[in-house]
Amino acid sequence: MKIAFSKLNNTPYPFKLDLENIVFEGNMVKINPKLVKINATMKGFVYRPCDRCGEELELDIDEELEIFASDGLFKDIQNELSNTIEFFDSQIDLMEIAVSEFEAYLSDYFYCKNCSED
Template sequence: MKISFSKINNTNYPFKLNLENIIFEGNLAKINTKLVKISATMQGFVYRPCDSCGEELELSINENLELFASDGIFKDENNELSNTIEFFDGQIDLIEVAISELEAYLSDYFYCNHCKNKN
């Protein structure tokens, strides 16, 4: 789902994506001519192997997300790391954002109850 930067203004622009067992839902709001704030939640579940024994887990996901989309190169004026995704075609690809955030979440370690209790 791609949304043009030009369609977004200062009022909330709602969106909802259903990615199999994950719902990515929230609002877009323009901060300035080149920057859009994405406020969203990621809810649902995924199956993943335990990082210790390999047993399949059902991970429940309920994450609040606040990030930004930049129309072109983003220069952080405060020299701090920000959660800004750059797009270069004048559109925000919400599927790309959702998948990226899910992959970032899943990059952590997850253990089944048996392995958690062993430590």
């Protein structure tokens, strides 16, 4: 799902994506001509092996996200890491953002009940 930067303004633009067992939904608001703020939630569940013993576990996901999308190159004035994704075709690809945030969540370590008690 792609949304053109030109369609966005300071009125919240709602969206919702279903990614199998994960729902990515929220709204987007333009905060300046080149920057959009995205407030979203990522909810659902996924099956994943325990990182210690390999037993399959069900992860319940309920994450609040605040992401920025830039129309072109983004220069952080304070030279600090920010949660800004750059797009170079004047469109925000919500599917790309959702998959990226989901993969970032899964990059953490997860342990089953037996292994987390050790």
